[in-house]
Amino acid sequence: MTPPAEKPFLYVVVCAAGIAADVGQLITTAQERGWEVGVIATPLAMGGFFDTAAVAAQTGRPLRSAWRSPADPRPFPPPDAVVVAPATFNTVNKWAAGLADTLAVGTLCEAVGLGVPVAVLPCVADALAAHPAYQDSLIRLRGMGVRFGEPYSGMPGEDGGRPGFPWESALDLLERR
Numbered sequence: 001m002t003p004p005a006e007k008p009f010l011y012v013v014v015c016a017a018g019i020a021a022d023v024g025q026l027i028t029t030a031q032e033r034g035w036e037v038g039v040i041a042t043p044l045a046m047g048g049f050f051d052t053a054a055v056a057a058q059t060g061r062p063l064r065s066a067w068r069s070p071a072d073p074r075p076f077p078p079p080d081a082v083v084v085a086p087a088t089f090n091t092v093n094k095w096a097a098g099l100a101d102t103l104a105v106g107t108l109c110e111a112v113g114l115g116v117p118v119a120v121l122p123c124v125a126d127a128l129a130a131h132p133a134y135q136d137s138l139i140r141l142r143g144m145g146v147r148f149g150e151p152y153s154g155m156p157g158e159d160g161g162r163p164g165f166p167w168e169s170a171l172d173l174l175e176r177r
Helices: 018-032 052-059 089-097 103-114 132-143 167-175
Strands: 009-014 036-041 081-087 118-122
Touching: 009 018, 009 103, 018 036, 018 052, 018 081, 018 167, 036 052, 036 103, 081 089, 081 103, 081 167, 089 103, 089 132, 103 118, 118 167
Parallel strands: 009 036, 009 081, 081 118
Antiparallel strands: none
């Protein structure tokens, strides 16, 4: 059994989007705000979307992506809150539908059922964000109390540069009452 964390424990769920390469910024900010952090990634995100070794070193914990067997100890204590960043079209839709086919989505489904606060920073292309299933998923998840940040498409701005991903805003969403 995993001993309880001395600080509040934050699960960070990372999905397969290019911006995931900078997830260390979220972890740093969370740690500065007094959180202990554990990272759960979708299987696709584990395939090179971010530096898994650096994130494991930064959190001091193994990354999770696959289900553990019942005999294995729990590597993380129960979450006090969850952040999903970046949250992809696929993950948002599967979560809203209750399709817990990965550890990441299963964790999100369970967090809602346990009443754990969840903040989401969507990273979805405009064309996908316009899809009716995605819009329905947002409505459903908001109805469950999930807190959403502004959508991020990753599209270049007028100056040709990409806007920064608002990592800190996920923590701000958790702190609002």
